[in-house]
Amino acid sequence: MNGTDIQYLQKRIEELEEKVEQLRLSRRVLMNLIEKIEKDKSGFLSQLEKENRKLHKDNYRYAQSILKQNRRIVELQNKLDNLLTDQS
Numbered sequence: 001m002n003g004t005d006i007q008y009l010q011k012r013i014e015e016l017e018e019k020v021e022q023l024r025l026s027r028r029v030l031m032n033l034i035e036k037i038e039k040d041k042s043g044f045l046s047q048l049e050k051e052n053r054k055l056h057k058d059n060y061r062y063a064q065s066i067l068k069q070n071r072r073i074v075e076l077q078n079k080l081d082n083l084l085t086d087q088s
Helices: 003-087
Strands: none
Touching: none
């Protein structure tokens, strides 16, 4: 091997070391992005679960209200039927 070959190989080693460093940096950036995405996803899922619980609670209250109104309607219908029966 002569001096030119050694210089070429040294230059090539430097280039490869730079590429390795760039790959390491890219990997860190990607890992940070993945971590941020996972954190955002977790927060979003938590928000959706909270909203889902609220909607279930609201639906339960609404159903209870409708049930109460239906009972009142049935009671009033029975009273009206009794009044009409008593008048006959």
